[in-house]
Amino acid sequence: MKRSxxxxxxxxVAVGMASVLATVDLAGQAPAQGQGQxxxAQGQGQGQGxxxxGGRAGxxxxxxxxxxxxxxxxxxxxxxxxxxxxxxxxxxxxxxIDGWGAGVTTLPQGMLDQVPFQPWARAAYDIRQIDQFEPxxxxxxxxxxxxxxxxxxxxxxxxxxxxxxxxxxxxxxxxFRIIFMDGRQFPEKxxxxxxxxxxxHWDGDTLVVETRGLxxxxxxxxxxxxxxxxxxFTERFTxxxxxxxxxxxxxxxxxxYTRPWTTPKFQLRRRAGDEPFEYICQQYNQGPELMLGTQxxxxxSKFYVP
Amino acid sequence: xxxxxxxxxACGVAACGxxxxxxxxxxxxxxxxxxxxxxxTVTQIDWANPYVHILVKVQGQPAPALWAVEVxxxxxxxxxxxxxxxxxxxxxxxxxxxxxxxxxxxxxxNKVTLVSSSKPVYVGVNGTPKxxxxxxxxxxxxxxxxxxxxxPPGQTGYWGFPTRHGLSEDxxxxxxxxxxxxxxxxDASKVAPFQPWALALYRTRQAEFLVHDPMFQACKPPGGPRQxxxxxxxxxxxxxxxxxxxxxxxxxxxxxxxxxxxxxRKQVGQIGGNDDNPLFYGQAxxxxxxxxxxxxxxxxxEEFWFDNGGLPHTEQLHLVERFTxxxxxxxxxxxxxxxxxxYTRPWKSSWDLKWVAGEETPYFLCQxxxx
Numbered sequence: 001m002k003r004s005x006x007x008x009x010x011x012x013v014a015v016g017m018a019s020v021l022a023t024v025d026l027a028g029q030a031p032a033q034g035q036g037q038x039x040x041a042q043g044q045g046q047g048q049g050x051x052x053x054g055g056r057a058g059x060x061x062x063x064x065x066x067x068x069x070x071x072x073x074x075x076x077x078x079x080x081x082x083x084x085x086x087x088x089x090x091x092x093x094x095x096x097i098d099g100w101g102a103g104v105t106t107l108p109q110g111m112l113d114q115v116p117f118q119p120w121a122r123a124a125y126d127i128r129q130i131d132q133f134e135p136x137x138x139x140x141x142x143x144x145x146x147x148x149x150x151x152x153x154x155x156x157x158x159x160x161x162x163x164x165x166x167x168x169x170x171x172x173x174x175x176f177r178i179i180f181m182d183g184r185q186f187p188e189k190x191x192x193x194x195x196x197x198x199x200x201h202w203d204g205d206t207l208v209v210e211t212r213g214l215x216x217x218x219x220x221x222x223x224x225x226x227x228x229x230x231x232x233f234t235e236r237f238t239x240x241x242x243x244x245x246x247x248x249x250x251x252x253x254x255x256x257y258t259r260p261w262t263t264p265k266f267q268l269r270r271r272a273g274d275e276p277f278e279y280i281c282q283q284y285n286q287g288p289e290l291m292l293g294t295q296x297x298x299x300x301s302k303f304y305v306p
Numbered sequence: 307x308x309x310x311x312x313x314x315x316a317c318g319v320a321a322c323g324x325x326x327x328x329x330x331x332x333x334x335x336x337x338x339x340x341x342x343x344x345x346x347t348v349t350q351i352d353w354a355n356p357y358v359h360i361l362v363k364v365q366g367q368p369a370p371a372l373w374a375v376e377v378x379x380x381x382x383x384x385x386x387x388x389x390x391x392x393x394x395x396x397x398x399x400x401x402x403x404x405x406x407x408x409x410x411x412x413x414x415x416n417k418v419t420l421v422s423s424s425k426p427v428y429v430g431v432n433g434t435p436k437x438x439x440x441x442x443x444x445x446x447x448x449x450x451x452x453x454x455x456x457x458p459p460g461q462t463g464y465w466g467f468p469t470r471h472g473l474s475e476d477x478x479x480x481x482x483x484x485x486x487x488x489x490x491x492x493d494a495s496k497v498a499p500f501q502p503w504a505l506a507l508y509r510t511r512q513a514e515f516l517v518h519d520p521m522f523q524a525c526k527p528p529g530g531p532r533q534x535x536x537x538x539x540x541x542x543x544x545x546x547x548x549x550x551x552x553x554x555x556x557x558x559x560x561x562x563x564x565x566x567x568x569x570x571r572k573q574v575g576q577i578g579g580n581d582d583n584p585l586f587y588g589q590a591x592x593x594x595x596x597x598x599x600x601x602x603x604x605x606x607x608e609e610f611w612f613d614n615g616g617l618p619h620t621e622q623l624h625l626v627e628r629f630t631x632x633x634x635x636x637x638x639x640x641x642x643x644x645x646x647x648x649y650t651r652p653w654k655s656s657w658d659l660k661w662v663a664g665e666e667t668p669y670f671l672c673q674x675x676x677x
Contacts, residue, residue: 093548139525140673141561157553159544161459166544166553168563173673174527176555176563178666182460191380193669276565278585282525282673283609 077242079205082160087205087239089165090156097275099155099170100245103268104148106223107249116258121226128224135218139281141175141194143218144211144233145249148268155276165200168276179209186212192229194218207237220251228255243270330356330522331485333515335376336404336414344373344413345400345421353390355379355670356522358428360415362399375401377415377428381538381668387434393418393427441635441661445597448547453597453631455543455552463663464557465637466540470657472615473531473641474498484537486615488512497617504618504648511616520610525672527562527586530603530612530625531641534659539670552592557667566590566601573604584621586610599629620647635661 080088091097108115117125128134136142136150147154150171157166163182169175179200190197190213197213211233220227227233231253238246245268252260332338346362349372360375377383393399398421403414419426446458457463472486474497481489488494494509511518520526533541539557546552550569556562564587573589584607592601603625606612612619623645630638640656643649 091549097549097551138673141671157544157546159546162457162462162544163460166555166563173525173560173671174563175561175671176553191669194671195669276563278564278587280527280560280586282527282560283586 076240076244079239079241086202087207088158089207089237089239089245090158096273097155099153099168099271099274099276100148100268101153101271102149102151103245104145104221104247104266107145107221107225107251107263109264109266111264114261115225116261118256118258121256124226125224128219128226132224134222134224136172136222139173140218142169142172143177143194143196143214143220144198144235145220145247145263146218146222147177148247148266149222152277152279153271153274154268155274170276170279171281172279173281174279186210192216196233203236205238209235209237211235225251226256227251227253230255240267244268245270330517330519331483331487331515332404332414333487334517335406335412337407338404340405341402342405342413343400343402344375345398346373348393348395348397348399350395351390351393353380355381355672358383360393360399360401360418360428362401364411371411373411373413375399375403375413375415375418377418379538379670381670383428384668385436387436388428398422399427438660438662441663443634445631445633448545452594453599454545455599455629455631455637456545457663458634461663463661463665464540464542464667465534465659466537466557466662466667467660468535468537468639468657469659470655471535471537472497473535473613473617473643473655474615475653476656482615485516486535486613487516488615497615498643499650499653501648501650507618508616511611516614516616519616521559521672525560526610528556528559528612529586529588529606529610530619530623531627531639531643531655532610532612532614533558533562533564533587534639535614535657539668540659540662542667555667558670559672561669561671562587564590566592568592573602584608588623588625597630601625601627601629603627618648619643619645622647635663637661 080092082088091099136146142150147167147169150169152170154170155168157168159165163180165179165181167177167179169177175195177195177198179198181200183201184199186197186199192213192215194215194217196211196215198209198211200207200209202208212231214227214229214231214233216227216229219225220233231251234250234252236246236248236250240246247266247268248263250260250262251257344362344364346364348360349363350361352359352361356379357376358378358380360377362373362375363370364373383389400419400421401413401415402417404416406412415428417426418428441463446454448454470482471484472482472488474480474482478493478496480493480497483489488497491509491512494512495505497508498504500508521528521532528536533554533556536556536558539559539561541557542555544553544555550567552566552568554564554566556564567590570593571591573591584605586607586609588603588606590601590603592599594600604623606619606621606623606625608619608621611617612623612625623643626642626644628640628642632638637659638656639659640654642652642654644652
C-alpha cells in the first residue's frame with residue numbers, strides 16, 4: 001500500500017506540473033510543452049518503459065508538432081472539402097492520415113470570473129485545483145471536451161456512408177466516441193455514459209455536436225470544470241484551414257451553473273502524419289487500486305458491504 | 307451466519323443462474339459448494355457494470371446486517387426487459403445463491419424473488435427477452451464487389467453472440483460454459499497442442515475459475531481472438547476504403563478501438579509499435595483472398611489473455627484470422643494460432659458471430675466498475 005501511495009503522490013505532482021504548463025499556453029497555441037508532460041498527465045509518469053506513448057511524446061516534441069517549433073510557417077492551405085462541399089474534419093482521402101493536437105486547456109480560459117458557477121460548483125472547482133484527482137489519470141474515458149486536452153491528440157474518422165463520425169481519442173483507455181450524423185433525435189431515455197449520446201449537424205461550415213446523457217465520472221477539462229448529469233453540452237467545430245480546427249463549447253447545466261455559458265474559442269493544430277496508435281492507459285498505470293480496485297474487481301465487498 | 311437459513315438449493319449455476327456478463331466467473335468469487343438463502347429488504351440498487359448489485363438489509367441480532375446480492379449486468383438485464391426501477395427500494399426479497407468465498411456478506415443472486423408474490427426479479431430467463439431475429443439477406447458488398455464487413459450503407463448493427471466462448475482446437479468436442487470454463491477439466495489437454503508449461507498454466511487458470519484474468523482484474527484489453535469471443539457487447543467493423551484501413555470498435559471491456567491496415571504496409575515499423583514495443587492488439591495487416599478477409603497479426607505482448615478460457619500465449623504468437631460473410635447475418639471466423647513458444651504446432655479454432663441489425667454495441671466501460 002505504501003508503494004502505491006508513493007506513486008499516487010508522484011502522479012499528483014506530475015499532473016500538477018503538466019497543468020501549470022498547460023495553463024501558460026493561451027488558447028490557440030498548441031501545448032508543445034504540455035506534450036512533453038504527457039505520460040505524467042496520463043498517470044503513467046512512473047516506470048514508463050520505452051512504450052508507444054513515451055516514444056511518441058518525444059518524437060512529437062522533436063518535430064515541433066503543433067506548429068510552435070516551426071519558424072515562419074507558410075500560409076496554411078485552405079480547408080479541405082468533401083465533393084458535396086462540406087469541410088473534411090478528419091484525414092483527407094488520398095493523403096496520409098493525420099490528426100489534431102491538444103488545444104483545449106481549461107474551458108473557462110481567461111474568463112473564470114465570468115463563469116456562472118453555483119456556489120457548490122465554484123467550491124468544487126477550487127478544491128480540484130488543489131487535489132488534481134482527475135478521473136482521466138485513473139484511465140476513465142474522457143468525455144466531450146476533455147478529449148481535446150489529451151496530449152496525444154485526436155483523430156476524426158468520418159464515415160459518410162454510415163452517416164456517423166467517430167472521434168478517436170489517442171490517449172486514455174484506447175477508446176472512441178460516436179457522433180451520429182443521420183438527423184436522428186435524442187432518445188427519451190439515455191443511459192448515462194462517459195461519452196454521452198452525441199448528435200451532429202452542419203451549420204454552414206461548422207459542425208455542431210450536441211451531447212446528452214453524460215455521466216459525472218469524468219472532468220470536462222484537465223482543471224476540473226465541474227458538471228452534473230443534467231449537462232447539455234454543445235460543441236462547435238470549424239476547420240478554419242488545412243492546419244487549424246476551431247473549437248468552442250456551450251455548457252448548459254442547471255445543476256452546476258446559474259445559466260448557460262460559452263467558452264472562448266480554442267484552436268487545435270493539425271499533426272501531420274499522426275496515425276492513431278495503441279495507447280493503453282491501464283498498461284503502466286501505477287494506481288490500479290484507484291482505477292478499479294484490482295482484486296476488488298472480484299472481491300468488492302469493501303464497496304458494497306461495510 | 308446461523309441467523310440465516312442455509313438451504314441446499316437444487317439448482318446449480320448452469321441450471322438456474324444465467325450469468326452472461328463478460329467479467330468474472332461465478333466460481334471466482336462465490337463458493338459453488340456453499341448454497342445460501344437470505345431474505346431481506348432492498349435498500350439500494352447499484353446499477354453498474356459488470357454486475358448489478360442489490361443491497362439488502364437482513365434482520366438479525368444484535369443488529370441488522372447489510373448484504374450485497376450480485377446479479378447479472380445492466381446489459382443482460384436490460385436485454386431481458388429489466389430496468390433499475392424493476393425492483394423498488396423497500397421491497398422484501400428472497401435470494402437463493404452461493405456464498406462469497408471470502409466470507410463477506412455477499413451472495414450470488416441465482417434466484418431472486420419478491421417475498422410478497424414469489425415473482426422472480428432480475429433473473430434473465432424470467433424476464434422478457436429482447437427478440438433479435440436472425441438478419442437475412444445476401445452479403446452486402448462494396449461497389450468493387452468485396453463483401454462489406456460492417457453494415458450496409460445507411461444502416462447500423464454489430465457482430466455479437468459468438469457460438470464459441472473459449473478457444474479449442476477445431477475437431478475436438480470440448481464442452482465449455484459461457485466463460486470459457488471447461489465442463490470437465492480432464493479435457494484440458496485436448497483443447498490445444500500445448501507445450502507442457504502451457505498446459506500446466508492453462509489447467510491452473512481453469513482450476514482457479516479464471517480469477518487472475520488481467521481483463522477483469524485491471525481492465526487490460528482483450529487482444530487476439532478474444533475480441534471476437536465476448537458475449538455481451540460485441541464489436542463493429544468500420545471500413546475506410548479511402549484510407550485502406552479497418553477499425554475494430556469493441557463494445558466490451560474497455561470499449562477499445564484498434565486498426566487493421568489494408569494498405570500493403572509491412573508489420574514492422576508501423577506507427578506506435580515495433581519489435582521493442584509489443585502491443586495488446588499486435589500489428590495487423592490484412593488482404594482479401596476472394597471473399598475471405600485474411601488478417602495477419604504479430605507483435606503481441608504477453609500482458610493479456612487472448613482467450614476467455616485463459617489459454618497462454620507468448621510474444622512469438624503469429625495469428626492469422628480468416629473472416630467470411632456468407633450472408634448478411636453471419637460472420638464466420640477462423641483463427642490459426644501459431645505460437646511455438648506455447649504450442650507444439652499451429653492449430654485452428656473457428657466459430658460464427660451473429661449480425662445484430664439496427665443496434666449499437668452496448669456501452670460497457672470496464673473502468674466504470676469502480677467509483
